Amino acid sequence: MRASNTNLAPLRRRLIPAPSGKTATLIKLPVAPIAGEATLQVRQRQKAIAVRGAFPYRRLCLGSLSPILLLFFWDIASRAGLVPQLILPSPETVYSALASMVASGDLAANLTISVRRVASGFAAGALIGLVLGAAMGLSPRVERFLRPTFLAVAQIPVLAWIPFLMILFGIGEALKIVIIAEAALIPTMLNTLDGFRNIPKAYLELGRIYKFGKLQTLRRIMLPGALLPIFTGLRYGLTHAWQSLVVVELLASTEGVGYQMVMARQLFQLDVMIATMIVIGIIGFTLDKLLAQAETTLARRYGGAT
Amino acid sequence: MSRLEKILGSGLVFPLLLLIAWDLSIRHGLLDTRIWASPEAVVATAREQFRDGSLLTALGASLRRDVLGLLGGGFVGLVLGAGLGTIRLLDDLLSPLLNGLKHIALFTWIPLMSIWLGNDEPAKIAFIGLAVFLPVMLNTYQGVRSVDARYLEVARILKLTRLQTLRRVILPSAAPSIATGLRLALIYAWLATIGAEYLFAVAPGIGSAIMEGREQFRMELVLLGMGVIGGVGFLFNTIANRMQAYVLRWQDTN
Numbered sequence: 001m002r003a004s005n006t007n008l009a010p011l012r013r014r015l016i017p018a019p020s021g022k023t024a025t026l027i028k029l030p031v032a033p034i035a036g037e038a039t040l041q042v043r044q045r046q047k048a049i050a051v052r053g054a055f056p057y058r059r060l061c062l063g064s065l066s067p068i069l070l071l072f073f074w075d076i077a078s079r080a081g082l083v084p085q086l087i088l089p090s091p092e093t094v095y096s097a098l099a100s101m102v103a104s105g106d107l108a109a110n111l112t113i114s115v116r117r118v119a120s121g122f123a124a125g126a127l128i129g130l131v132l133g134a135a136m137g138l139s140p141r142v143e144r145f146l147r148p149t150f151l152a153v154a155q156i157p158v159l160a161w162i163p164f165l166m167i168l169f170g171i172g173e174a175l176k177i178v179i180i181a182e183a184a185l186i187p188t189m190l191n192t193l194d195g196f197r198n199i200p201k202a203y204l205e206l207g208r209i210y211k212f213g214k215l216q217t218l219r220r221i222m223l224p225g226a227l228l229p230i231f232t233g234l235r236y237g238l239t240h241a242w243q244s245l246v247v248v249e250l251l252a253s254t255e256g257v258g259y260q261m262v263m264a265r266q267l268f269q270l271d272v273m274i275a276t277m278i279v280i281g282i283i284g285f286t287l288d289k290l291l292a293q294a295e296t297t298l299a300r301r302y303g304g305a306t
Numbered sequence: 307m308s309r310l311e312k313i314l315g316s317g318l319v320f321p322l323l324l325l326i327a328w329d330l331s332i333r334h335g336l337l338d339t340r341i342w343a344s345p346e347a348v349v350a351t352a353r354e355q356f357r358d359g360s361l362l363t364a365l366g367a368s369l370r371r372d373v374l375g376l377l378g379g380g381f382v383g384l385v386l387g388a389g390l391g392t393i394r395l396l397d398d399l400l401s402p403l404l405n406g407l408k409h410i411a412l413f414t415w416i417p418l419m420s421i422w423l424g425n426d427e428p429a430k431i432a433f434i435g436l437a438v439f440l441p442v443m444l445n446t447y448q449g450v451r452s453v454d455a456r457y458l459e460v461a462r463i464l465k466l467t468r469l470q471t472l473r474r475v476i477l478p479s480a481a482p483s484i485a486t487g488l489r490l491a492l493i494y495a496w497l498a499t500i501g502a503e504y505l506f507a508v509a510p511g512i513g514s515a516i517m518e519g520r521e522q523f524r525m526e527l528v529l530l531g532m533g534v535i536g537g538v539g540f541l542f543n544t545i546a547n548r549m550q551a552y553v554l555r556w557q558d559t560n
Contacts (some may be wrong), residue, residue, distance in 0.1 A: 066399045161532065
């Protein structure tokens with residue numbers, strides 16, 4: 001998503017007039033030199049206001065229509081026996097599978113294990129990533145020394161590390177933690193490095209004018225300046241950690257949500273499988289929304305540099 | 307050239323040190339040779355695998371899957387993304403559902419797909435297609451949606467037909483975003499290929515090859531496979547960047 005934004009930026013800059021000053025003066029013109037231009041400006045503005053201000057009723061109604069229709073046809077199809085239960089169980093069955101997973105505590109138990117894995121793996125990976133990224137970002141010498149190696153390591157996807165780490169660590173808890181840590185480490189490290197690298201030169205010069213010491217420069221300029229990219233790195237790290245957890249648990253595990261899916265697959269319990277997928281989706285969704293919200297809040301405070 | 311000099315200057319020192327440490331610790335028995343393979347063993351395996359062609363066969367099988375998935379998923383993603391971006395009703399109806407779908411961790415689909423589509427080639431290709439479909443669709447949609455309203459107005463004034471508007475106005479405007487989607491798709495497709503080879507039935511392929519190496523505790527095979535997977539990923543990325551730069555060369559570079 002970040003990449004697409006940066007790529008669009010020059011285009012946007014060209015197409016869309018600067019938000020504050022210029023648009024306002026254009027609209028203030030009493031008689032528009034070209035009629036079409038003015039109405040267009042006004043119309044665009046109205047559209048922007050509509051998008052920003054009005055509650056999107058239409059989207060909400062139509063948007064919730066499609067899941068309802070989907071559920072409806074799914075239900076009809078399984079009731080009429082168009083799809084065998086073995087291929088696609090009815091919504092009711094899935095719901096009752098979910099309810100019984102919740103009631104029996106199976107879901108909670110597996111989720112606790114998975115969440116604990118993600119938390120410890122992410123904490124370890126993010127910490128190492130932060131330290132490495134900061135070391136490289138703050139010292140060009142360290143960067144020159146380590147960066148090529150770590151860039152090469154980053155080329156190998158986490159998935160390809162799994163067999164190697166399986167030989168080293170077996171298929172126990174250590175394997176999962178190491179893989180999740182690796183998944184979190186790479187984006188954290190690269191974004192932290194970028195964050196420190198891309199602090200505007202002018203800010204550093206300002207610090208020199210004020211005769212800031214090294215520590216002051218770090219605290220007053222480097223850290224606030226790099227905060228947003230570092231957070232973005234942590235956000236990607238957490239998303240990757242969650243994705244990797246699912247893979248490892250599908251491949252080699254005897255507990256956790258991924259294992260629950262493997263078990264259900266072996267027993268042909270599609271209701272349990274679909275219910276688990278829904279739970280995994282909801283967790284992913286919540287995680288994403290919370291982190292995105294936190295990022296916009298941070299950007300509002302510290303985003304001046306970019 | 308100066309970049310190369312810089313790397314030679316210091317960036318190569320650290321990996322060389324690692325390599326020497328690896329070699330020495332095997333020679334002096336610091337690493338368990340039942341688990342670890344020596345650097346020479348990796349090189350020897352690479353040579354042997356290249357000579358008898360088994361590595362290339364595996365890589366070829368994987369790349370075939372990758373490309374088929376890319377084509378299928380990419381096509382559906384482009385069409386649906388453009389459709390959602392231009393037809394308001396379709397957008398309002400389907401976008402929330404599709405946006406919800408993307409939050410389900412990708413590999414979670416594998417058990418379900420293995421029941422629906424079996425464990426063999428079609429299931430693998432479909433899975434790779436799914437991995438490709440999401441970034442292509444989302445980025446195409448975004449690109450098409452962010453076309454400036456004034457440009458569309460001009461197209462209307464010039465009485466361009468729908469097809470002409472698409473070709474002359476919407477596509478060029480959306481091209482950067484679409485290119486980003488395709489670049490992401492290339493990365494995702496390769497990941498999905500490896501994952502599909504791990505989790506669906508065993509068949510020739512580079513992912514299956516390193517899993518097999520693990521089962522036989524042949525570290526040299528696993529390390530070689532990792533290198534190849536990383537190398538192919540790197541190659542894909544480079545090609546995609548070059549192509550993106552070429553296709554978008556008309557853009558301002560400010």
